Amino acid sequence: MSPGSQLPTRYTWNLAKASGFCKTMALSTDDQIEFAVHDDAAALKRLFTLPVSARLDALAAMRGVSSFDTAGMEMLRQIHERGDGFRVEVDDPRYPAAVDRLGKADAWGQIKRELARAWDYQNAALPGIHHPDRIEVTLTLGNPDDPIFLDRTHGYYGMGATPGTIWMVAWPTDYNETRIGACAVHELAHNIRTPNVDGPFNLAEWVVHEGLAEVFTVEVCGPDSTGAWYQDVTGKVFDETWDKVVAAFGTGTTFRDWSPYVLGDDVARRVGSEPVGIPHMGGYAVGRRIVERYLDAKGLKAAQAIARPVNEIFEGAGVTPGKT
Structure with missing residues (x-):
């Protein structure tokens, strides 16, 4: 079955959110996606003028999270107290300057333009594919004091496997400030693949997701637009990594089990x-x-293969799960 050929043009996609609630997401097979990119530069600048004690609630209001939403507030705390987001409990003069730098780099404009360009490319390559009607895109400021985030991950990344949502985090650097739009393109590939493949999510699917997203980004944005996250995985190191990852396909049941094989x-x-x-x-x-x-x-191009089943991709690539 080609994507969309035997399914209604519109149906609903029920998404289990981290808060425990479900969001009903409309999917379509037409040629339009509305990209709602939230330009939070001014709001972030205002937030950094507030007393530290008021910043978490102000951030929650920016994100549409009620202070009574215990799970939603805990998620914000996780991101901005223990994760890769800027620290809400810290008054740091670097924060407003970093927001200014993102603005000068036209980070939010990059995201809008590159997402629109990427969707035009994808739609031309594979019309009729299922996709969200609307994708909400958020870019937040990162934590400059975390070496794994800033040095190993080059100060930026995104999350886009939930259709209808792309979340991104960045601390601007010379490397990433021109590649934030390309990062959004990577996440769009996830947004598109997720509602178009059947079967359970597992390690093999995750690895293929990332591979397709990376090649798709190269097709849209060019060969230098991505790849720095794993640029040192070459030669013997790559061969050893390949053996371990492929041998692990079919194992584990949770993200905690799979994360070491994908993220390191x-x-x-x-x-x-x-x-x-x-x-x-x-x-x-x-x-x-x-x-x-x-x-x-x-x-094929990645855009043409975005909805191909993982087993088909393995067969074509000569990969036997569990064997190296």
């Missing part, structure tokens, strides 16, 4: 998982190689 040992330790000898973002490098092999074998 540094992140595994942070989330309380057992390191498995994978370099930072090693699973991305493996996923990209799998996808590139498949695309080369089939003569």
Whole structure:
């Protein structure tokens, strides 16, 4: 079945949110997506003028989270007290300057333009694919004092596997300030693939997700637009990483089990998982190689393969899960 050929043009996608509630997300097979990019530069600048004690509530109001939403507030605390977001409990003069730098880099404008361009490319390559009617896009300021985030992850990344939502975090650097739009394109690939593939989410699907998203970004934004997260995973290190990741396909049942194989040992330790000898973002490098092999074998672009089942991609790439 080609994407959308035997399904109604519109149906609803029920998403379990981290808060425990479900959001009804409308999907479509038409050629339009509304990208609602929230330009929070001015709001963030205002937030940094408030007393520290008032900032969490102000941030919650920006994000549409009620102070009575216990789970939502805990998520904000996780991001901005223990995660990669700026620290709400810290009065840091670097924060307003960093927001200004994001503004001068036209970070929010990059996101709008690159998402629109990426969707035009995807829609031309595979019309009729299921996609959200509207995608809410949030870019927040990162934490400059975390070496894994700033040095290993180059101060930026996103999360986009939930259709209808893209969340991004960045601390501006010379490297990333021109690539924030490309990061959004990577997340759009996740937003598109998720509602178009059947079956349970697992390690193999996650690795293929990342590989497709990376190659899709290269197709839209160019060869230098992404790849720094795993640039050191080459040669013997790559070969060893490949063997470990492919051998782990079919194992584990949770993100905690799979994270070491995708995100690497540094992140595994942070989330309380057992390191498995994978370099930072090693699973991305493996996923990209799998996808590139498949695309080369089939003569396709990532945009044409965005909804192909993982087993088909493995077969075309010559990958046997659980074997190296």
